[in-house]
Amino acid sequence: MxxxxxxxxxxxxxxxxxxxxxxxxxxxxxxxxxxxxxxxxxxxxxxxxxxxxxxxxxxxxxxxxxxxxxxxxxxxxxxxxxxxxxxxxxxxxxxxxxxxxxxxxxxxxxxxxxxxxxxxxxxxxxxxxxxxxxxxxxxxxxxxxxRPLPGLVPDGERIWSYFEALVPQQVPASLLVVGSGAIGVEFASLYADLGSAVTLVELAGQILPAEDQEVAALVRREFARRGIRVLTQASVGAVHSEGEQAHCSVRLADGREERISVERVLLAAGIxxxxxxxxxxxxxxxxxxxxxxxxxxxxxxxxxxxxxxxxxxxxxxxxxxxxxxxxxxxxxxGVAGVHPLDKAFVPGCTYARPQVASLGLTEAAARATGRSLKIGRFDYQANGKALAMGEAQGFVKTIFDADSGELLGAHMVGPEVTEQIQGFGIAHALEATEQALGQVVFAHPTLSEAMHEAVLAASGRALHH
The missing domain is CATH 3.50.50.60 (FAD/NAD(P)-binding domain)
Incomplete structure (x- = not known):
């Protein structure tokens, strides 16, 4: 050797x-x-x-x-x-x-x-x-x-990391998830569907803090509709176990303290x-x-x-x-033609219900650049395939530079969007403009037609609004 x-x-x-x-x-x-x-x-x-x-x-x-x-x-x-x-x-x-x-x-x-x-x-x-x-x-x-938080360290029993959350012996009747990035949101969705009463706590002003504000707002509404309690601008303080319960002190957005008792706490507040x-x-x-x-x-x-x-x-x-x-x-x-990675266009995917997928700039970040923008949005409520599947909650948003037609960002929330976001990634890599993307033929009936309509909507040309 x-x-x-x-x-x-x-x-x-x-x-x-x-x-x-x-x-x-x-x-x-x-x-x-x-x-x-x-x-x-x-x-x-x-x-x-x-x-x-x-x-x-x-x-x-x-x-x-x-x-x-x-x-x-x-x-x-x-x-x-x-x-x-x-x-x-x-x-x-x-x-x-x-x-x-x-x-x-x-x-x-x-x-x-x-x-x-x-x-x-x-x-x-x-x-x-x-x-x-x-x-x-x-x-x-x-x-x-x-990453542990002060006073909130996984113990493998009442306080879980994602290691314990992936190998439960039974589904907890109640679960408090600390942190609402992709990991926290996925586990909140998972355990809610398996029957747990889930509370999701996030320190920032929105869940999925890295995502477009409009996307995060829709996921929050859908979680609320499913019975998941979402607390933003909130933090978890002391946690102590007593019998079969973990008693958590949660500081709410208005400054009040609330005591929440659950079977398990899942720490998903970063790495x-x-x-x-x-x-x-x-x-x-x-x-x-x-x-x-x-x-x-x-x-x-x-x-x-x-x-x-x-x-x-x-x-x-x-x-x-x-x-x-x-x-x-x-x-x-020394391989020729190697390019540095554009980290802004690494797709981010969250496999909750609904799914979230995005790349590039959020609308807020794009506006902060001072560029003139064209923004298109198309709801899955108007997509035949989504309606047929019974999963029509969500939308596709596209953000273009109004002068050059450059794709600055794409944000998707809804059915199987994690399987579709690469289409916008390929478009960006090939420097396709809004005009060029508008000329692409999308198969019908498919979920991806919403991507095409969102491109067209940026110029006020959506056909099925």
Missing amino acids: HDTFDVLIVGGGPGGYVAAIRAAQLGLRTALVEKQHLGGICLNWGCIPTKAMLKGAEVAHTLRHLDTFGFSADNVQFDIRTLVAHSRQVSTTLTGGIAHLLKKNGVTLFEGRARLTGKGQVSVTLAEGEQALRAKHVILATGARP QANREDLGLEALGVEIERGFVKTDAWCRTNVAGLYAIGDVAGAPCLAHKASHEGVLCVEKLA
Whole structure:
């Protein structure tokens, strides 16, 4: 086994393993160090298992509305442990596939904990002892973990992180979710559909703080209609357990304190980078707002050291990490035509009910640039496919520069929007203007017709308003 490599990657999540595969494809001698699970948080505890659980929630919702489509069912049984087992099996299948891909591409895998001991020098703690490795290029892809709040630390019992929320023994009768980013909103939606009485608490003035204000407002209305209590400009203070309940002190927007008792509290108030015990301090690696600081090519301030994915900061998304892994490796390998990542156009997706998908600037951010804008909006209430599905709540919003026709932002909320947002991403990448997009033929009947109508609406040309 070689102890000297061209590229050595620390962390086997969606950024690290993709970077390793691409480096090996380019003929670089490549090693990957992973201390626990290939696939990282995404495949093991994030993106993938949550979607399997959310599918179960979708089935629960469908069963409650069978009469709409002429069906009825009695004595339907549900076992949360079976759904959890399904989600874990999906993760196991995918992580096994990663191991196969690494082997197929000739990547050397070290199962252990890595620490930088100098420039291009890494010590790996393996089961059999320490091994010293050298590499011309070292890429940090160590990811992130849930961020605790003062006085609100997950205990695995009454106070959950998303780890515990993905493997419940039973559905809690009541749940308080702290934080309403994508993770908090998804779990609030999931557990509400499975039968929990859910309260969602957010410190900011709107849920989904990174999303367009109009999108967030619709999700809040839909959550309220479903019986989910939403508290914005609110914060959770002391939490103490007593018997089968967690008693929470919540400061409301008007300054009043309310005591809320629930079976479980789920902490979903952000993440923090996994940068401890990596040897960064000794090398003088720059840290910015808790994350490793990098340039457009994922380079740190230390020559030959790079960082990708969550450890390098927002947007903390698996597909952003994978993209950075590829561009980082291709740039250091001298591949022609590599472009820096436009982080504003990394799509963000929230797989709640309703789904949310967006890229580019929100309307407020676009207006703040001072540009002249054209804004189009089209409701799914006027979309035949959405009506046929019985899921017509939502809309598509497009934001264009009025002078150049450049697509500045796209925001979607409604059925299967996470499967459609890439259309606007492709349009932006190909520099398609509002006029060009208006000439595209969209199939009928499809949900995506709402995208076309939202483009046309920006010029007052929507056909089905």
